Amino acid sequence: MSTAVIISLSVAGTGVVLFSVLFCVALVRARRLAKQPAPPKPKCPRCGSERIDIATSGLWDGINTGGGFQYGTCKDCGTRCEHRSAWDDQSRQVRYTDCIPTDEQWRQEVEPSPEQMRIQQLQSQWPFIPEDQKQVAQAAT
Numbered sequence: 001m002s003t004a005v006i007i008s009l010s011v012a013g014t015g016v017v018l019f020s021v022l023f024c025v026a027l028v029r030a031r032r033l034a035k036q037p038a039p040p041k042p043k044c045p046r047c048g049s050e051r052i053d054i055a056t057s058g059l060w061d062g063i064n065t066g067g068g069f070q071y072g073t074c075k076d077c078g079t080r081c082e083h084r085s086a087w088d089d090q091s092r093q094v095r096y097t098d099c100i101p102t103d104e105q106w107r108q109e110v111e112p113s114p115e116q117m118r119i120q121q122l123q124s125q126w127p128f129i130p131e132d133q134k135q136v137a138q139a140a141t
């Protein structure tokens with residue numbers, strides 16, 4: 001065997017060893033991630049169904065806490081549901097709660113406010129003239 005062949009074989013061997021080490025590390029990491037429990041699905045607090053028609057979702061933020069929320073209607077019994085996740089800084093865990101939102105909460109989170117509807121209307125009229133200029137333009141004609 002010539003020196004060139006030996007060198008190229010050892011280079012290839014090192015490559016294979018390196019690749020398998022990286023592969024094992026990736027596999028262990030993937031397994032560790034898979035072991036973490038999947039976040040629970042929104043669940044109807046009244047009938048326990050997981051078939052929720054999500055109306056809106058978003059994120060919220062607090063002092064040393066935060067998480068996500070989803071509002072929706074149960075497809076089985078029609079109950080309005082609130083699914084909320086919150087980071088608990090003391091136990092270093094995410095907590096999930098399901099409850100029935102009040103009418104007030106539902107209105108605030110799901111139904112657009114008059115101000116939001118006005119903005120949406122203005123955006124749909126792009127390119128729009130600001131309302132005060134529109135009056136000026138009308139007065140000029």
Ligand SMILES: [Zn+2]
Nearest residue numbers: 044047074077
């Ligand atoms: Zn239900």
